[in-house]
Structure formats: structure tokens, C-alpha cells
Amino acid sequence: xxxxxxxxxxxxxxxxxxxxxxxxxxxxxxxxxxxxxxxxxxxxxxxxxxxxxxxxxxxxxxxxxxxxxxxxxxxxx
Amino acid sequence: xxxxxxxxxxxxxxxxxxxxxxxxxxxxxxxxxxxxxxxxxxxxxxxxxxxxxxxxxxxxxxxxxxxxxxxxxxxxxxxxxxxxxxxxxxxxxxxxxxxxxxxxxxxxxxxxxxxxxxxxxxxxxxxxxxxxxxxxxxxxxxxxxxxxxxxxxxxxxxxxxxxxxxxxxxxxxxxxxxxxxxxxxxxxxxxxxxxxxxxxxxxxxxxxxxxxxxxxxxxxxxxxxxxxxxxxxxxxxxxxxxxxxxxxxxxxxxxxxxxxxxxxxxxxxxxxxxxxxxxxxxxxxxxxxxxxxxxxxxxxxxxxxxxxxxxxxxxxxxxxxxxxxxxxxxxxxxxxxxxxxxxxxxxxxxxxxxxxxxxxxxxxxxxxxxxxxxxxxxxxxxxxxxxxxxxxxxxxxxxxxxxxxxxxxxxxxxxxxxxxxxxxxxxxxxxxxxxxxxxxxxxxxxxxxxxxxxxxxxxxxxxxxxxxxxxxxxxxxxxxxxxxxxxxxxxxxxxxxxxxxxxxxxxxxxxxxxxxxxxxxxxxxxxxxxxxxxxxxxxxxxxxxxxxxxxxxxxxxxxxxxxxxxxxxxxxxxxxxxxxxxxxxxxxxxxxxxxxxxxxxxxxxxxxxxxxxxxxxxxxxxxxxxxxxxxxxxxxxxxxxxxxxxxxxxxxxxxxxxxxxxxxxxxxxxxxxxxxxxxxxxxxx
Numbered sequence: 001x002x003x004x005x006x007x008x009x010x011x012x013x014x015x016x017x018x019x020x021x022x023x024x025x026x027x028x029x030x031x032x033x034x035x036x037x038x039x040x041x042x043x044x045x046x047x048x049x050x051x052x053x054x055x056x057x058x059x060x061x062x063x064x065x066x067x068x069x070x071x072x073x074x075x076x077x
Numbered sequence: 078x079x080x081x082x083x084x085x086x087x088x089x090x091x092x093x094x095x096x097x098x099x100x101x102x103x104x105x106x107x108x109x110x111x112x113x114x115x116x117x118x119x120x121x122x123x124x125x126x127x128x129x130x131x132x133x134x135x136x137x138x139x140x141x142x143x144x145x146x147x148x149x150x151x152x153x154x155x156x157x158x159x160x161x162x163x164x165x166x167x168x169x170x171x172x173x174x175x176x177x178x179x180x181x182x183x184x185x186x187x188x189x190x191x192x193x194x195x196x197x198x199x200x201x202x203x204x205x206x207x208x209x210x211x212x213x214x215x216x217x218x219x220x221x222x223x224x225x226x227x228x229x230x231x232x233x234x235x236x237x238x239x240x241x242x243x244x245x246x247x248x249x250x251x252x253x254x255x256x257x258x259x260x261x262x263x264x265x266x267x268x269x270x271x272x273x274x275x276x277x278x279x280x281x282x283x284x285x286x287x288x289x290x291x292x293x294x295x296x297x298x299x300x301x302x303x304x305x306x307x308x309x310x311x312x313x314x315x316x317x318x319x320x321x322x323x324x325x326x327x328x329x330x331x332x333x334x335x336x337x338x339x340x341x342x343x344x345x346x347x348x349x350x351x352x353x354x355x356x357x358x359x360x361x362x363x364x365x366x367x368x369x370x371x372x373x374x375x376x377x378x379x380x381x382x383x384x385x386x387x388x389x390x391x392x393x394x395x396x397x398x399x400x401x402x403x404x405x406x407x408x409x410x411x412x413x414x415x416x417x418x419x420x421x422x423x424x425x426x427x428x429x430x431x432x433x434x435x436x437x438x439x440x441x442x443x444x445x446x447x448x449x450x451x452x453x454x455x456x457x458x459x460x461x462x463x464x465x466x467x468x469x470x471x472x473x474x475x476x477x478x479x480x481x482x483x484x485x486x487x488x489x490x491x492x493x494x495x496x497x498x499x500x501x502x503x504x505x506x507x508x509x510x511x512x513x514x515x516x517x518x519x520x521x522x523x524x525x526x527x528x529x530x531x532x533x534x535x536x537x538x539x540x541x542x543x544x545x546x547x548x549x550x551x552x553x554x555x556x557x558x559x560x561x562x563x564x565x566x567x568x569x570x571x572x573x574x575x576x577x578x579x580x581x582x583x584x585x586x587x588x589x590x591x592x593x594x595x596x597x598x599x600x601x602x603x604x605x606x607x608x609x610x611x612x613x614x615x616x617x618x619x620x621x622x623x624x625x626x627x628x629x630x631x632x633x634x635x636x637x638x639x640x641x642x643x644x645x646x647x648x649x650x651x652x653x654x655x656x657x658x659x660x661x662x663x664x665x666x667x668x669x670x671x672x673x674x675x676x677x678x679x680x681x682x683x684x685x686x687x688x689x690x691x692x693x694x695x696x697x698x699x700x701x702x703x704x705x706x707x708x709x710x711x712x713x714x715x716x717x718x719x720x721x722x723x724x725x726x727x728x729x730x731x732x733x734x735x736x737x738x739x740x741x742x743x744x745x746x747x748x749x750x751x752x753x754x755x756x757x758x759x760x761x762x
Contacts, residue, residue: 002725002730003643003644003647003726003727003729005725005726006651006726055661058661059660062659063659065725066659
């Protein structure tokens with residue numbers, strides 16, 4: 001069902017963004033604690049990186065049909 | 078200033094430059110005219126000199142061209158328009174060379190004369206020569222021949238008439254002449270006889286009267302004879318001229334006439350000559366006799382004179398005076414007689430002596446006369462013989478001609494015979510040909526008749542077979558009708574079966590529930606296929622059912638409708654997303670638009686979509702309307718107009734809708750077909 005595809009994409013997107021954000025945040029915290037004397041900037045940096053990556057992935061996923069370099073279309077029946 | 082100019086001229090300076098310089102200086106002065114003239118004087122001189130040279134050249138050329146034609150020709154060839162100029166000045170060019178032309182002309186003229194004369198002869202000859210070449214028609218030839226014969230006949234008749242005329246006239250004249258000559262001859266002989274008689278017999282006045290009468294007669298006769306002779310000669314001459322003229326005509330038919338006339342002429346001439354010679358001989362004889370009689374008369378007269386001189390008393394006619402004479406007279410008379418006898422004897426002796434001489438002289442004379450006569454006779458004889466020879470020749474010629482003509486006639490007869498033979502042969506051949514043609518015609522006619530007979534019999538046969546065929550056909554028709562009834566019933570049964578299967582197929586379509594497709598249509602389709610073996614249309618239709626519907630079944634319209642409603646909101650949300658706008662931000666905007674934009678839930682679609690109607694919201698409302706009103710097809714069409722992500726979202730729904738529509742269409746067609754077939758078979762008779 002083609003109408004369910006979008007919903008699936010959003011699911012993935014959200015999950016991915018949650019993971020990435022969390023990971024980024026965590027890593028940021030870790031790095032901030034370990035290497036950067038508890039500055040806040042690595043945290044925001046890490047979360048930003050995570051968010052950015054999530055955003056890019058999400059966008060890429062949503063766009064994936066329209067990009068030509070893909071060898072096969074993602075079709076879900 | 079003028080003087081200064083002139084001195085400048087004499088000072089041997091180029092006047093032009095000086096003048097010009099002067100003119101320049103005096104340019105503003107009023108003496109420009111003279112200056113110009115003077116300045117132009119040099120130019121004028123040059124111009125004049127040039128003109129003179131050119132004119133002289135042209136004039137010289139013209140004069141020389143007049144004298145020498147070759148030069149003129151060369152000039153005309155090389156200089157354009159010079160021929161016009163020279164023609165204007167000198168007239169057209171004379172012929173190329175003068176003297177040779179004259180000779181040529183003379184020769185040409187002579188040649189022309191001879192050729193003309195020669196041409197005249199061939200012209201006259203050639204028509205006559207060409208005439209025999211072309212074959213004149215027979216009638217023309219016959220006509221010409223007849224005409225020629227006629228002409229000849231006419232000429233012959235005319236000539237013969239003239240000849241006869243002249244002949245008769247000349248014959249008359251000749252006869253007259255001959256008669257006159259004979260009369261003259263007779264008169265002469267009579268006269269001579271009378272003279273002789275008168276000499277021998279006694280003198281009688283009656284005899285002398287007779288003699289005179291005879292003499293007159295003779296002279297008259299001789300005159301008559303002469304006139305008659307002249308007349309005859311005239312007539313003969315005219316005849317001769319006529320003969321010559323007719324000879325000059327050169328007509329063959331006239332020749333025998335001419336020949337005969339000539340012979341007649343010759344005979345007449347001969348006779349005339351003979352008679353004339355006779356008359357001449359008679360005349361000569363008469364002359365002798367007259368001479369003798371004259372001598373005798375003279376002697377008598379002398380004697381008489383002597384006697385009278387002796388006896389003057391005695392008169393004439395001394396015979397009757399025997400009684401009257403005296404003896405003296407008698408003695409004187411006897412003495413005289415003796416003397417006379419002596420004289421006579423002496424004369425006789427003298428005569429005898431001179432006899433020979435006299436005889437010789439007489440002979441000479443006679444010889445001369447004989448010679449003359451001989452010559453004359455010879456000449457006349459020669460003439461006569463010549464004439465006879467010529468006549469003989471002519472006769473022989475005419476004979477020869479006759480012989481030739483006879484021969485020619487035989488040859489012609491032979492030719493005619495050959496011609497008749499040839500004609501006979503040709504006729505035979507023609508007869509053969511005509512017979513063959515007639516036989517051919519006959520055979521063709523016979524053939525025609527036979528064919529017609531055959532044709533008629535064939536026609537009869539054909540008619541019979543035709544009748545038989547029609548009867549047979551009708552029988553066959555009846556059988557076929559019966560068979561077709563059976564067939565029709567079979568067909569009806571089949572149609573019924575088809576209808577039933579199609580109905581079953583139709584029923585399976587209804588087995589769809591909400592969200593559950595129908596049962597696979599395979600079985601029903603197979604049943605339909607089984608029941609329509611012979612119908613290609615139905616087979617094609619049944620095979621046109623889409624695979625999905627056969628194996629999986631199709632969704633009902635209601636399920637599709639429900640699905641669409643859920644789809645609609647999704648499509649609304651992604652209305653702005655397409656190939657170029659598909660970032661997250663666009664997604665956010667699209668969701669915002671969907672939240673904020675309100676459209677009609679259902680809107681009736683127009684008959685024609687314009688560009689504004691292609692807005693996804695509008696399309697979706699149109700599609701909803703259609704779906705609510707049961708028009709799945711139109712709804713599918715409208716949904717098909719979506720583009721971009723919205724289209725991707727509704728793709729599956731669209732496919733399902735298509736499947737359903739296809740299946741429904743096929744099934745409806747099949748049912749329509751089955752109905753039609755059923756209706757067809759169950760038609761009332």
C-alpha cells in the first residue's frame with residue numbers, strides 16, 4: 001500500500017532522529033565530562049551533530065524516491 | 078598689354094603658357110574674350126590640325142578604297158562601321174574582279190545558249206521519249222490509232238481524188254493530144270499521099286484543090302496537135318506536181334495510188350512521145366515528099382517554060398493539043414526534046430558521076446539527122462528507161478512494203494495468239510481462286526450453321542440441368558433449414574450456457590466485502606471460457622480479464638471508497654511535495670498548508686478541467702464527489718491528475734481502482750454479449 005509508505009518513513013525518521021540525538025547528546029556529555037572540563041559546548045555540539053545527522057537522514061529518506069542514483073526504487077506493496 | 082603679349086609671342090615663348098599667365102593676371106579684366114580666343118587659338122589650331130588630318134585620312138581611305146577593292150574589303154573587315162561609310166560614299170561594292178567576270182559571263186552566256194538549245198532538244202525529245210515509257214491507256218491508243226487511220230484515210234481519199242482528177246484531166250488531154258497527133262499524122266500522110274498521087278497522076282484542079290484542102294487540113298491538124306500537145310504537157314506537168322505533192326505527204330496508203338498515177342503518167346508521156354516522134358517522122362517524110370514535089374514542080378515549070386519559050390502559042394495542057402500541032406512545031410518540039418534528052422543524059426551522066434558524092438553528102442546529112450534523131454531518141458529512151466526503172470523500184474518497194482506488212486501482221490497475229498493464251502491461263506487461275514473462295518465461304522457458312530445447331534441443343538440441355546439444379550437446390554435448402562433449426566437450437570443452448578456462466582461471473586463480483594477482495598475470478602472465468610469456445614469475441618474478452626482479478630480478486634467499490642477517504646487526508650498533507658520540493662522544510666510547509674487550507678468536502682467536477690482545477694485539493698474534492706455518486710471511473714481519472722508525492726501516495730489505490738474498473742468492464746461486456754447472443758438465438762420466427 002503506497003499510502004502506508006510515508007507513515008513508515010516517518011517512523012524510521014523519528015526513530016533514527018531519536019537515536020542520533022540521544023547518541024549525540026550522550027557523546028557530547030561524555031566528551032564534555034572527559035575531555036572538555038564540563039563545558040557545555042560539546043554537549044550542544046554533540047546534540048547538534050546528532051540532530052543534524054538525523055535531519056539529513058530523515059530528509060534523505062523522504063527524498064529517496066526522487067534521487068536518481070539509486071539503483072532500485074523502494075516500493076512497498 | 079596686347080602689344081606686350083604679341084612681343085612675347087615673337088620672343089619665342091610658348092604662347093599658351095604666356096597667354097595663360099597673362100590671362101591669369103588679366104583674369105579680372107574685361108579683355109577676357111580676346112584672351113580666351115588667343116589662349117584658345119593654340120588649342121583651336123591643334124584642333125583644326127587634328128580635324129584636317131582625320132578628314133584627310135578618311136578622304137584618302139575612301140578614294141583608295143574606290144580605286145582598290147581589296148583594300149576596301151580589308152578596311153570593311155577590320156574597321157567597324159566602315160562598310161556603312163564606304164557604302165554611303167562609294168555605293169555598293171562592285172563584283173570582285175572585273176575582266177575575269179566578263180569572260181565568265183560570256184562563257185556562261187554561251188554555255189547557257191547551248192544549254193538552252195540543248196535543253197530545248199531534250200525537252201522536245203524527252204516528252205516524246207518519255208511518252209513511250211509510260212503506258213497510255215488502251216482506249217487512248219485506239220483512239221489515237223483510229224484518229225491516225227482516219228486522217229490517213231482522209232488524206233488518201235483526198236489525194237486519190239486529186240490524183241484521179243488530175244489523171245483524168247491529163248488522160249483526157251493526153252488522149253486528145255494523141256488523137257490530135259494521130260489526126261495530124263493522118264493528115265500529114267494523106268497530104269503526102271495526095272501529093273505523091275498528084276505528082277504521079279495528071280494535073281487536075283480538083284486534085285490540086287484536094288491537095289490544098291489536105292494541106293489546110295494538115296496545117297490545121299498540126300496546129301490542133303500542137304495546142305493539144307501543149308495542153309497535154311500542161312496537164313501532165315500539173316499531174317506531176319500533184320504526184321510530187323502527194324508524195325511529199327508521206328502517207329503509206331497513198332503510195333500505190335501515187336505509183337499507179339506515176340505509171341499512168343509515164344505511159345501517157347511515152348505514148349505522147351511516140352506519137353510525137355511518129356508525127357515528126359511523118360513530117361520529115363512529108364518534107365522529103367514536098368521537096369520532091371517541089372523539085373518536080375520546078376522541073377515541070379521549067380519544062381513548061383521551055384516549051385512555052387519554044388512554042389509560045391501552045392498554052393498549058395499540051396496533052397490535049399496533039400491534033401493541033403504542025404509538023405514544024407512537032408519537029409521543033411522533037412528537036413527540043415532531043416536536046417532536052419541530051420541535056421538530061423548529060424545531067425544524068427553528071428549525076429552518076431556525082432552520084433557517090435551526092436550519096437555521101439546525103440548520107441552525111443542523113444547521118445547527122447540520124448545522129449540528131451538518135452540522140453533525141455536515146456535521150457527520150459533514157460528518160461523513159463530511167464522513169465521505168467524508178468517506177469520498177471517503186472513497185473518493188475511497194476511490194477516489199479506489202480510483204481513486210483504481211484509479215485508484221487503475222488507477227489502481230491502471233492502476239493495476239495500468245496496474248497489470248499496468256500489470258501486464258503490467267504482466267505483459269507482466277508477461276509481456281511474464285512472456286513476456292515466460294516468453297517471457303519460455303520464451308521464457313523456450314524460451320525456456322527452447325528455451331529448454331531449445337532448451341533441450341535446445348536441451351537436446351539442447360540435449361541434442363543438448370544431446372545434440375547433448382548429443384549435439387551430447393552431440396553437442399555429444405556434440408557439445410559431443418560439442419561439450421563437444429564443448429565439454432567444448439568446455438569441457443571450454448572448461448573444460454575454462456576449467459577449463465579457470465580451471470581456467475583457477475584455474481585462473484587458481488588462477493589467482495591469491506592476491505593476483502595472478491596474471490597479469485599479464475600473459476601468463473603474458466604467456466605465462461607468453456608462455454609464460449611466458438612466465439613472469439615467472448616474468448617478475447619475472457620482473456621482480457623486482468624491477472625490480479627483472476628488470481629486474487631478485486632476490491633469492491635465501497636472498500637475503495639473507504640480507502641479513499643483515508644487517503645485523502647494523506648494526499649492533502651503532501652500536496653506541496655514533488656521532485657524539486659522535497660526537503661523537510663517543504664514537508665513542514667505542506668503540513669502547514671494542509672492544516673490551514675479548507676476546501677469543499679465534495680464538489681461536482683466540471684465537464685472540462687481547466688488548469689486551476691488541477692490543484693490537488695480541488696481534485697480530491699471532485700473525486701470524493703464522484704465516489705459518493707458511484708462514478709469510480711471519473712474519480713480514478715481525477716485522482717490520476719495528481720502529481721508529485723500525492724500521486725505516489727495514491728498510486729496503489731489507483732491501481733486497485735483500475736483493476737476493479739477493468740474487471741467490471743469486461744464482465745459487463747461479456748454479459749452484454751451473452752444477452753445479445755441469447756436474444757439473437759431466441760428470436761421469434
